[in-house]
Amino acid sequence: MLITGGAGFIGSHFVRYVLNTYRDYRVINLDKLTYAGNLDNLLDVMDSPRYEFVRGDICDAGLVNDLMQRVDLVVNFAAESHVDRSIMGAEEFMKSNALGVYTLL
Secondary structure, three states, rough: OEEOOOOOOHHHHHHHHHHOOOOOEEEEEEEEOOOOOHHHOOOOOOOOEEEEEEEOOOOHHHHHHHHHHHOEEEEEEOOOHHHHHHHHHHHHHHHHHHHHHHHOO
């Protein structure tokens, strides 16, 4: 399973949920580690043999394609969501929230 944005608040909870609930699942966590991502959210799963962290951007088509070859399920939590930041930097929001999702599709 590929989980994008898995170092954020909601994504990290989902990563832990999957690893704790579905013992036969492997998780690849793709996260850009922007202001919203924090690897400290995942300290308790970092050493799991069923967990892999990949630092990268969902807009990187080559990286996304490589990761897609290794999974059969994708859950996307990668998004820019802070209103104040969207006003000051709309381009980054459009890249992540539109182009990034398009790349995943």
